[in-house]
Amino acid sequence: MLKALTIRHADMDDLTACHTIEANCFPPSEAAWASSLRNRIEQYPDGFLVAECEGRVVGQVNSGSTNKDDITDEEFKQLIGHDPEGRNLVIFSLSVHPDFQRRGIAGKLLANFIGHARDLGKAAIKLLCKEPLVPYYARFGFADDGLSSSSHGGAVWHAMTLELED
Template identity: 85%
Template sequence: MKALTIRHADMDDLTACHTIEANCFPPAEAAWASSLRNRIEIYPEGFLVAEWEGKVVGQVNAGSTDKDDITDEEFKQLIGHDPDGRNIVIFSLSVLPAFRQRGIAGTLLTNFIGHARDMGKSAIKLLCKEPLTAFYARFGFTDDGPSRSTHGGAVWHAMTLVLTD
């Protein structure tokens, strides 16, 4: 594999991360630049980027909460975010289309899981579309079934990876 680096995002990555969002999600689902800015500013611990030969090509970003219900749309703006919450909630794991099928998403997720363990989180939670449930299952996530979320008018599955016994 060529030079892939996983690191925490900083404000210099905002434009690249917004470009990734815009290329990976329909407009009704993609995070706004202001949401990404908030995530970098407020919870940089939950925001990793993948650099391929110096270019940011992937990202994973999250918030933290003690809640188990992660369907609250305001939480994506980090309203109700608690950095000490037992659950870390992935908002987006995305890789530019031209850089897919290179193991970048898996490497980002593996790093994120290790980071969440190091932070002492109890679980990682996320919402994804049904075709992605098998991808997350390979990393130990269980499908909790359809979510009540109607974000972007899509049907979402809730998934959980328990990090502690």
């Protein structure tokens, strides 16, 4: 049974836990480097949430903000071209430590993130995911925009968008 879960903004004290989660959830060719995660926490804390259970960070969702609709630019993952006032949030990673998966934590993180994006006045949330995750994100209202031109980590990615404006 899952104990009390807190979702909050990440801070620098969360960096090691976030990197550990990232490294456990993605192949090395796809996982964000600690330096990338540090950069995201420092430059855009509004777009970086963690899930904490009994004082332990067990999940994360991190993002950047842009006015662009094409989110395949690899440099953007380093927040090059990031605009805090951009109309779109771009999720780089939604991940939960394997020891805590299948408990609804990712869904709670994503739902909280979507609410936060609305509070920030964003127009849309965009992300890239692999084929098996398309139905997962669709349950939250994301539309499959088709195959992306991104070849990040040598994988095939689907682009997905959740429109937030009425």
